[in-house]
Each structure stands twice: as C-alpha cells, then as structure tokens.
Amino acid sequence: MTDQNRIISWHANPSKPRYTPPPGAVDAHCHVFGPMAQFPFSAKAKYLPQDAGPDMLFALRDHLGFERNVIVQASCHGTDNAATLDAIAKSKGKARGVAVVDPAISEADLQALHDGGIRGIRFNFLKRLVDDAPKDKFLEVAQRLPKGWHVVIYFEADILEELRPFMDAIPVPLVIDHMGRPDVRQGPDGADMKAFRAFLNSREDIWFKATCPDRLDAIKEGGAGDPWNAFADAVAPLVADYQDRVLWGTDWPHPNMDTEIPDDGHLVDMIPRIAPTEELQRKLLVDNPMKLYWAD
Ligand SMILES: O=C(O)/C=C(\CC(=O)C(=O)O)C(=O)O
Structure with missing residues (x-):
C-alpha cells in the first residue's frame, strides 16, 4: 500500500446530537489510528487510514457528551x-482499552498491558x-x-455456529462486537x-455491543442507511431483554x-431508539461498561 491510499473514514464535522447522554457515559467501542509517524501501521494492515489520534478522539468525546472511552485495538495496528x-x-x-496480542505473549507483557489500562x-x-x-x-x-479481563470477539453471523465450540471453551466473559453482525x-x-x-442464553457472561447501525443497515449491504430504521427495530428488543450485558460505542x-x-451525532441519536428509558440508558452507557472496564 502506498501513502496515497490512506483513507479518511470519519465525518469531518459531526452534528451535535439531540440526545444528551447521562453523566459518566462511556463510548465503549472506538479506535485510534496512529499518528503514523509515531506509531506505524502493521505491514499486514488491510486498510491504511489517515491519522486519527487521541486529541481527535477526545474532542469528539466531548462534542458528543461522553466522559470516557474504551479504545479497541484496530486491525491496522496488528499486535503492536x-x-x-x-x-x-x-x-x-x-x-x-482492548488489545490484540500475539498469542505467545508472556505473562509479564500481559501485566504491562494491564498496567497500561488494557x-x-x-x-x-x-x-x-x-x-x-x-x-x-x-x-x-x-x-x-x-x-x-475478558475476550472480545468479532465475527459475522454466518460463522456463529462454527465458532460455538471455540467460544464455549473460553473461560472468561465474552464481549461480541456488533452483535456478531x-x-x-x-x-x-x-x-x-x-x-x-x-447463544446469549447459553451463558450469562456473554456481553454484546449494540453498535454499528452504519455498517449493519448500510445501503451498500441492502439496508436503508441513515436513520437506520431496520437497525432500531431489530436491536431495541435485544437491548431490553439483555439489559445488564449490553454496551454501546461510536466505532x-x-x-x-x-x-x-456516518455522522457521529446521528449515531448518538440512535441511543434513545434502542434504549428508550433513562434506566436502560444508564445501564447501557454507564453501569455496564463501568463493570467491565473500571471494576478496579
Ligand atoms: O472497527 C470495527 O469495529 C470494525 C471493523 C474494523 C475492525 O474491526 C478492525 O480494523 O480491527 C470493520 O468491520 O472493518
């Protein structure tokens, strides 16, 4: 990949959401890219983004009315x-944060990640x-x-059954990205x-992220796009029924x-559509992510 291929995948000027998140709200699924000069991308990266570093992430957090972030290592940074x-x-x-590691990682390096907030x-x-x-x-x-610690798993719906024996054998809580698409x-x-x-009924310690209407209800996937009505209809009952193990994030x-x-302001305005009561919103945005990420 050459530098000319570096893509900008985020909205230049996201709107201010109409919905105001509760105090202490956590954006529990987001990433940083680079900056590349300091943190080069992996040689195996399948996409090469422009820089989207911590200053930009924290400015967006404040603009959208959130207080905390859970930063998930994106594939473009490999295992570094x-x-x-x-x-x-x-x-x-x-x-x-959530890291991606070489499975041969030492105990000392895992501990160093813990000390760094992973x-x-x-x-x-x-x-x-x-x-x-x-x-x-x-x-x-x-x-x-x-x-x-827990394990975050990202997969698409067509391999859920194939992954079941593997996931069933994992001895720590599971968090499923984007509900397994x-x-x-x-x-x-x-x-x-x-x-x-x-799958959720098979274990009480499987959590999920009610995230990514922009990916799951995209026009290019045959959906209707923003305001992502099919996403809201399909996901609201899931949030209501599993309200103590659901997270939310911008991506x-x-x-x-x-x-x-996507316009990140519009993504935030999805929250009251999938979590219509204040109690549900507090669980989704504060109580649940705090349990998983700030227990200590
Ligand atoms: O950011 C996400 O959650 C989804 C991604 C990117 C990703 O997971 C990665 O690069 O690691 C995707 O569907 O391309």
Missing part, C-alpha cells in the same frame, strides 16, 4: 498496541481484516489472562437474531468506511 496505550495514557484515566483482548475472525485466526492459540492465551433487515425475530439470542473513526461515512 503502542498507539492504543498512548491514547489511554493521554486520557488521564478517562480511557481503558482489560481484554480481541479475536478478529473477519477474513477481510486478518490473514489468520488460530483458534487453538487463541484458546491457550485466553486461559492465562490477568484477573478481571446480524442481518437487521430480517427484523427482531429473524434467523440471525434468534441464533444470537440462543469512531469507523475503520474502512469509504462510503456512507
């Missing part, structure tokens, strides 16, 4: 978590983002994580949502989005 750790360090305690590791099964996802090695490292056009009782509910800077880049 330096950019994520740098952003956490600059947040003055207002950010924690509270989980991410396994990414999207073929367009990573070359391989070795389940046996992932399982081995999942068995020796620091106390209180169901086809929201099928509605709240569609096959994908039914399968995801069965800024929206890795890889080259068309239909």
Whole structure:
C-alpha cells in the first residue's frame, strides 16, 4: 500500500446530537489510528487510514457528551498496541482499552498491558481484516489472562455456529462486537437474531455491543442507511431483554468506511431508539461498561 491510499473514514464535522447522554457515559467501542509517524501501521494492515489520534478522539468525546472511552485495538495496528496505550495514557484515566496480542505473549507483557489500562483482548475472525485466526492459540492465551479481563470477539453471523465450540471453551466473559453482525433487515425475530439470542442464553457472561447501525443497515449491504430504521427495530428488543450485558460505542473513526461515512451525532441519536428509558440508558452507557472496564 502506498501513502496515497490512506483513507479518511470519519465525518469531518459531526452534528451535535439531540440526545444528551447521562453523566459518566462511556463510548465503549472506538479506535485510534496512529499518528503514523509515531506509531506505524502493521505491514499486514488491510486498510491504511489517515491519522486519527487521541486529541481527535477526545474532542469528539466531548462534542458528543461522553466522559470516557474504551479504545479497541484496530486491525491496522496488528499486535503492536503502542498507539492504543498512548491514547489511554493521554486520557488521564478517562480511557481503558482492548488489545490484540500475539498469542505467545508472556505473562509479564500481559501485566504491562494491564498496567497500561488494557482489560481484554480481541479475536478478529473477519477474513477481510486478518490473514489468520488460530483458534487453538487463541484458546491457550485466553486461559492465562490477568484477573478481571475478558475476550472480545468479532465475527459475522454466518460463522456463529462454527465458532460455538471455540467460544464455549473460553473461560472468561465474552464481549461480541456488533452483535456478531446480524442481518437487521430480517427484523427482531429473524434467523440471525434468534441464533444470537440462543447463544446469549447459553451463558450469562456473554456481553454484546449494540453498535454499528452504519455498517449493519448500510445501503451498500441492502439496508436503508441513515436513520437506520431496520437497525432500531431489530436491536431495541435485544437491548431490553439483555439489559445488564449490553454496551454501546461510536466505532469512531469507523475503520474502512469509504462510503456512507456516518455522522457521529446521528449515531448518538440512535441511543434513545434502542434504549428508550433513562434506566436502560444508564445501564447501557454507564453501569455496564463501568463493570467491565473500571471494576478496579
Ligand atoms: O472497527 C470495527 O469495529 C470494525 C471493523 C474494523 C475492525 O474491526 C478492525 O480494523 O480491527 C470493520 O468491520 O472493518
């Protein structure tokens, strides 16, 4: 990839949301890119973004009315978590993170990640983002994580069943990115949502992110786009039924989005549509992420 291919995947001037998040609200799924001069991208990166560093992330946080971030290591940085750790360090305690690690990582290096604010590791099964996802090695490292950590898993709905034995064997809580990417056009009782509910019912320590209407209800995926009505209809019942284990995040800077880049203000305005009461909103934005990421 050449430098000319560096993409801008975020909105230049997101609107101010109509919805005001409660005090202490956490954006529990976002990323940083670079800056590249300081934190080069992985040689295996499948996309090469422009810089979107901590200053931009924290300015967006304040603009949208949030107080904290959970920064998830994006695939473009591979297993070098330096950019994520740098952003956490600059947040003055207002950010924690999820790392992507080489499964052979030492105990001392895991502890160093913990000291830097990491509270989980991410396994990414999207073929367009990573070359391989070795389940046996992932399982081995999942068995020796620091106390209180969890595993974040990113997969698409068509491999949920295939991943079940692997996920069932993970001995720490699971957090599923973007609900495992169901086809929201099928509605709240569609096959994908039914399968995801069965999975959630199999264990009480499976959490999920009610995130990414912009990806799941995109025009290019056959959806209707912003204001993402199919997403709201399909996801609201899931949030209501599993309200103690659901998280929310912007997904800024929206890795890889080259068309239909979402207005982050509009993403925030999805919150009251999927969590209509103040109690649900407090769980989604404050209580649940604080339990997972700021328990200590
Ligand atoms: O940011 C997300 O949550 C989704 C991504 C990017 C990603 O996961 C990564 O680069 O690691 C995607 O669907 O391309």
